Amino acid sequence: MRNKHMTDEEIVLYIDNGISIENRIRIDEHLKKCSVCKAKMKEYQEIEKHLKEPILYAPPVDLLNNIKQKIWEKKLSFEEVFIGFMVTFSGIAAILAFIIYRYGFEFFYNIPFMKLSLPSLIKTGINNLYELFYVLKKIYFMIDAGFLRKIIIPRYGLSMLLLFILIVISYLKRDIIIKGRK
Amino acid sequence: MLKDEKKLIKRCLKGEKKAMEMLVVNYQKGIYNYFYRNIRNSETAADLTQDIFLKVFSKLGSYDFKYKFSTWIYTMSHNLLIDYYRKKKNLSFTTFASANDGYIEFEDKTVDTGEEVLSNMEKKERIWSAVDKLPDEYRELIVMRYINDLKYYEISQILEIPMGTLKNKIFRAKKKLFKIMRGENEK
Ligand SMILES: [Zn+2]
Numbered sequence: 001m002r003n004k005h006m007t008d009e010e011i012v013l014y015i016d017n018g019i020s021i022e023n024r025i026r027i028d029e030h031l032k033k034c035s036v037c038k039a040k041m042k043e044y045q046e047i048e049k050h051l052k053e054p055i056l057y058a059p060p061v062d063l064l065n066n067i068k069q070k071i072w073e074k075k076l077s078f079e080e081v082f083i084g085f086m087v088t089f090s091g092i093a094a095i096l097a098f099i100i101y102r103y104g105f106e107f108f109y110n111i112p113f114m115k116l117s118l119p120s121l122i123k124t125g126i127n128n129l130y131e132l133f134y135v136l137k138k139i140y141f142m143i144d145a146g147f148l149r150k151i152i153i154p155r156y157g158l159s160m161l162l163l164f165i166l167i168v169i170s171y172l173k174r175d176i177i178i179k180g181r182k
Numbered sequence: 183m184l185k186d187e188k189k190l191i192k193r194c195l196k197g198e199k200k201a202m203e204m205l206v207v208n209y210q211k212g213i214y215n216y217f218y219r220n221i222r223n224s225e226t227a228a229d230l231t232q233d234i235f236l237k238v239f240s241k242l243g244s245y246d247f248k249y250k251f252s253t254w255i256y257t258m259s260h261n262l263l264i265d266y267y268r269k270k271k272n273l274s275f276t277t278f279a280s281a282n283d284g285y286i287e288f289e290d291k292t293v294d295t296g297e298e299v300l301s302n303m304e305k306k307e308r309i310w311s312a313v314d315k316l317p318d319e320y321r322e323l324i325v326m327r328y329i330n331d332l333k334y335y336e337i338s339q340i341l342e343i344p345m346g347t348l349k350n351k352i353f354r355a356k357k358k359l360f361k362i363m364r365g366e367n368e369k
Pocket of ligand 1: 035
């Protein structure tokens with residue numbers, strides 16, 4: 001019984017430390033006497049050693065970029081766009097409502113550019129075109145272009161557009177609005 | 183689960199670009215090698231790796247923090263691999279089926295190579311090309327255990343098999359590997 005050779009299972013378990021102490025002692029005894037099992041054990045140990053230090057291949061260099069591109073290209077669902085719109089628009093509307101309630105429309109009229117007539121406003125804009133361009137360029141580089149295109153504009157673009165229209169209308173109608181209150 | 187990884191995933195859930203990139207960097211090598219080792223085609227492996235990350239980010243909301251992230255991502259990878267095998271099998275039925283379709287046949291280096299003079303690297307290469315010759319099921323186990331460094335309990339969760347069955351399968355995989363190394367091509 002003691003002289004029986006070890007099975008492959010016993011050898012694998014022995015290497016994996018998955019064997020009882022009793023059996024371990026018995027196997028150690030057998031290994032001392034049996035060169036056949038000893039050689040086999042050595043081969044298995046060699047395999048185990050090399051498996052534990054595997055050969056890993058580097059992924060293709062463009063893999064990360066491809067993944068990134070695909071992730072940002074992911075289309076926003078209707079819900080995401082809708083919620084983004086509702087949140088920003090109602091947020092801005094709440095702020096505007098508070099200002100009008102607290103200070104009245106005069107608050108907006110007191111903003112310097114509101115006091116200018118449309119032609120003079122355009123003239124000021126043209127005179128400061130260089131500064132305007134510079135600021136826009138800076139903002140553009142501060143926010144990643146892809147991020148702006150894929151996250152900000154789809155989510156908040158519509159609310160920004162509506163807000164812009166509101167501002168333009170209230171600017172054009174500012175005299176009526178203020179007179180109406182007085 | 184690593185605290186830092188948990189934080190990283192939470193940042194990904196908020197849509198933080200940097201965090202998402204970091205998660206890809208942390209796992210791309212493991213996932214790529216998992217596929218590459220199993221199917222031996224770098225282009226397909228890269229495609230499948232990309233698919234996995236797209237899945238990761240679209241399903242991240244449903245990830246349960248009580249499991250290890252590696253278990254989650256490798257479960258998806260395993261399912262994708264099974265899918266790939268199935269599609270491939272269907273495809274080779276319609277064209278013409280080949281017995282060795284799953285892997286590249288390497289020339290047998292076991293014959294007439296003076297064992298002792300082999301360098302460490304050569305021995306390693308021999309063992310890993312023997313892994314390539316294992317049946318799909320056994321090869322995947324070896325890849326998960328040694329390439330991806332997954333624990334036994336993780337592999338048993340991924341494959342949904344009991345621990346005892348898994349240990350037995352890994353033993354069989356190693357025995358088969360041993361036989362291939364010796365050039366004994368028994369069934
Ligand atoms: Zn013996």
